[in-house]
Amino acid sequence: MYGLGILKGMAITMKHFVDSYLDDIFWAARGGRYYNDEALKVRQGLKGRGVKTVFYPEEKLSVPERFRFVPFLVTEDPPPGQKWGKDWCTSCGICAKVCPPQCIWIERGVQPNGRPKPEPNEFYIDIDICMNCGFCMEFCPFDAIKLDHDYELASYDRTTAHIHDKERLSKPLSYWREIAPQKAAAEAAIRDHVEDLKAWKKEHGRDADPADAPQLSEEHTKQLFYRGEYY
Ligand code: SF4
Ligand code: SF4
Known part of the structure; x- marks a missing residue:
């Protein structure tokens, strides 16, 4: 009715x-x-x-831990007396390639001998074009780009204020741990495990039986499961 x-x-x-x-x-x-x-x-x-x-x-x-807004770049926590810590970004360019609206620009660093340096000289994201999809974060092999919780980004000047440069984008690891403690812990557990595997491979050579390789601890397995469940 x-x-x-x-x-x-x-x-x-x-x-x-x-x-x-x-x-x-x-x-x-x-x-x-x-x-x-x-x-x-x-x-x-x-x-x-x-x-x-x-x-x-x-x-x-x-906002909940899963909340995702425009990206930022993760750096090491700055050493005492310094403003910036080491970049985690290696300037590999994967995020810029996978970004659907193509709003990431990266200028790779150069060493004095002219060879590429594994860190960005410049890194820009146009936050008006970014659609917060999170592809950059998902594809980054170095956990170096994350989606932020800071949503109060409105301003009257879109020409400069909305194009975030490397300085504006960079935030220390402690910030990521603060806004996304469970996700940050899961990532750290997986990085630790990868390092353990690398050390084991180096020690035992190519002919070693993979069954003897270090296994994930119960805690790491939980973290991996959590990471898989996360998105
Ligand atoms: S994918 Fe990660 S490491 Fe590569 S350029 Fe982007 S942020 Fe940097
Ligand atoms: S969140 Fe999506 S749209 Fe925004 S920079 Fe990352 S890949 Fe590009």
Whole structure:
């Protein structure tokens, strides 16, 4: 019957509306409307109730670990007294090749003898063209490019402010660990395992039986599984 569906829909909307206030009262009694970790976790999870309206930009909800916005470049944490750590990017160019809208430009470094240097001299991403697909991150063999959680990038000047250069793009590994702790841990476990395998191959030569190669620890296996599940 026409009209019944509309009434059902309105009833659901009304339920969420009322739930919002009930949930606010529930969490207010436990230390604040959104501003404690437990409340955020529940309200942003599957058990969240009500309408999630906040007074942005005065109020901001934290984003989940999977959130992906424009890319940044991972560097080592800077040594004491220095502004920048070593680039993880080797300037291989894979990200620029796979980027569907072609918004990455890289200028490879050059050694004094004229040979290519495995780090970028310049690295640009046009964030207005980037569609946040994450291909660059997925294809980078060096875990050197990641998608950020910083979504407040609007400005009045698209000519310069929206073309991020290497300095703007570079962020230390500690930042990646902070915004994506589980993913960063999974990547570190896999890198460690690859290093173990390389050392084993070097020690035992080509004729060694692969069955004797180092196996992933239980923790590493969990991390690998987690990584596979992640996307
Ligand atoms: S794929 Fe990774 S290492 Fe290669 S240029 Fe891109 S960010 Fe650098
Ligand atoms: S997220 Fe996608 S569109 Fe953006 S730079 Fe990476 S590959 Fe290109």
